[in-house]
Amino acid sequence: MAMFSRNADDFQGDVEAQIAALRKEISKLSASLSDLGSERFEEMKRVASKQARYAADTAKENPVTTIAIVAAAALLLGLFSRR
Numbered sequence: 001m002a003m004f005s006r007n008a009d010d011f012q013g014d015v016e017a018q019i020a021a022l023r024k025e026i027s028k029l030s031a032s033l034s035d036l037g038s039e040r041f042e043e044m045k046r047v048a049s050k051q052a053r054y055a056a057d058t059a060k061e062n063p064v065t066t067i068a069i070v071a072a073a074a075l076l077l078g079l080f081s082r083r
Contacts, residue, residue, distance in 0.1 A: 059066040
């Protein structure tokens with residue numbers, strides 16, 4: 001009976017060691033994903049800022065066209081919201 005008890009203890013120790021190793025790997029993966037997400041967010045923020053500057057510059061260079069586009073978009077939104 002003592003032999004089975006020792007094997008069970010060994011088995012439990014092995015399982016606990018594997019669980020600890022898995023937790024460590026999950027922690028590393030979480031940190032990697034966090035870094036990747038942060039890099040993607042910064043890239044998206046940079047691109048969005050660049051596009052906003054481009055849109056603002058274009059609007060300043062072509063004010064009549066900008067007003068026409070905004071008026072058309074408002075008209076379409078008004079028409080679709082009535083339905």
